[in-house]
Amino acid sequence: MAVTQAGKPGLFTRLSFGIGGAADGIKNNGFDYALLFFYSNIMGVDAGLVGLALLIALIIDAVSDPVVGYWSDNMRTRFGRRHPFMYAALIPTAITYFLTWNPPEGMTGNDLFPWLVATTILVRLSFTFYDVPSSALSAELTSDYDERTSLMSLRYFFAWFGGLTIQIMLFRFLLVPTEEIPVGVFNVEGWNTYGLISAICILTAVAICALGTHSHIPRLKAAPPARNLTLGKIFSEIFETISNPSFRALFLATLCGLIATGISATLNQYINTIFWEFDNTQIANLTMGVYVSAVLALIIAPVVGKTFGKKRGAMTIGALAFTIAPLPVFLRLFGVLPPNGSPELFLIIISITIFDLSLIIATQMLLGSMVADIVEDSELQTGRRSEGIFFAGISFIRKLSQGAGVITASMVLAVAGLSQGGGVDAATPEEIRMLGWGYGISLLTAWTLMLICISFYRISRESHADNLEKLKLRQAQQDAG
Incomplete structure (x- = not known):
């Protein structure tokens, strides 16, 4: 059972919050280390165009961070400030991540540029709706100085664990050579399966984090009273x-x-x-x-x-x-x-x-x-x-x-x-x-x-x-x- 906000969250809550970090590790591992190679070397998109697509998505995503952060700080719902965003991100993040690694059949080369731009933007935006509010929970689940360290330690541990595990799985078990494909990294089906497994893991991690901390909603900090804010006041x-x-x-x-x-x-x-x-x-x-x-x-x-x-x-x-x-x-x-x-x-x-x-x-x-x-x-x-x-x-x-x-x-x-x-x-x-x-x-x-x-x-x-x-x-x- 959950405890007061000033106390020590139970083991179930701490593990749920920590496991949520695995979604971050899996997504970042794919986007930071594999996506450029997959689209440029496997799908035949010009490397410069791949880099441009990733840059466009990154800039749009970065701008969305403070917007989502401020929005979640002021959200007033029966499910609190953070959880509506986490639940809203659950399905879109998994689907768009899967689609990123499973482009339409028959579409190759630079024709995939619009698909890559669209899917990477959607992945990053939907993931921001999960990542920013869920990370903010670390300051709400407990105000205890040392317990916050324990929470964030578990979060980072599962991020590293999840990212490393999915990487080893990809290169050890999925990108295997066949009679037609002697070099395993060019096995397109392996990359497609990687996208499916990663999407399922992200979906699971996000769901565990949201559901595992759901019981704390009544004890989390409430949003401030409703105010009539201009855009200038918001940025101020x-x-x-x-x-x-x-x-x-x-x-x-x-x-x-x-x-x-x-x-x-x-x-x-x-x-x-x-x-x-x-x-x-x-x-x-x-x-x-x-x-x-x-x-x-x-x-x-x-x-x-x-x-x-x-x-x-x-x-x-x-x-x-x-x-x-x-x-x-x-x-x-x-x-x-x-x-x-x-x-x-x-x-x-x-x-x-x-x-x-x-x-x-x-x-x-x-x-x-x-x-x-x-x-x-x-x-x-x-x-x-x-x-x-x-x-x-x-x-x-x-x-x-x-x-x-x-x-x-x-x-x-x-x-x-x-x-x-x-x-x-x-x-x-x-x-x-x-x-x-x-x-x-x-x-x-x-x-x-x-x-x-x-x-x-x-x-x-x-x-x-x-x-x-x-x-x-x-x-x-x-x-x-």
């Missing part, structure tokens, strides 16, 4: 809300962190194959190690948050993680590590990677929880609860900053003199050395800026408790007339 309230200093700190920290993520995701292929010269089996083992990292992060984040506080904890493990990540590359550049091809080298790299990624994921968990704590801080200043706006703002910067890391990584490759498609034999020792320096320095720069931004976050355990007391006193005075 939005800008007043996001002017919160702690939100600005996390907004910029998220931007820098995503640039680092983009750099790492883009360059890891080059680092693993060209710099370390790992084979496919070793790279697959590195991928499987993400499961271990996610489990470790699920343990680390709540403990660190409870021991050090969220800001201090995020900065501490973040600084450790961001120092460790490029360290093996620097050690290789100075000739300290064992040679490529030795089993000792792979053991060192996979051990460091698992530990380091667990710290990075734990940092993400703490930052997500820190967003929730801004809600009461802002409510004291504005008199409004704006969970939707804050989580929409973080979602907004995530989407608009996706390309920044890729652009930075491309600059590193250009400076190193490496071209896409080149293998180990095509790279000179000088190019490999420049790749290592560019990878390490660019990551350290982005992550250092991220930590600097986090340092401007103002909310601590003590100030959060003080905010809750002040809000309780204000409510008592209002109730007294």
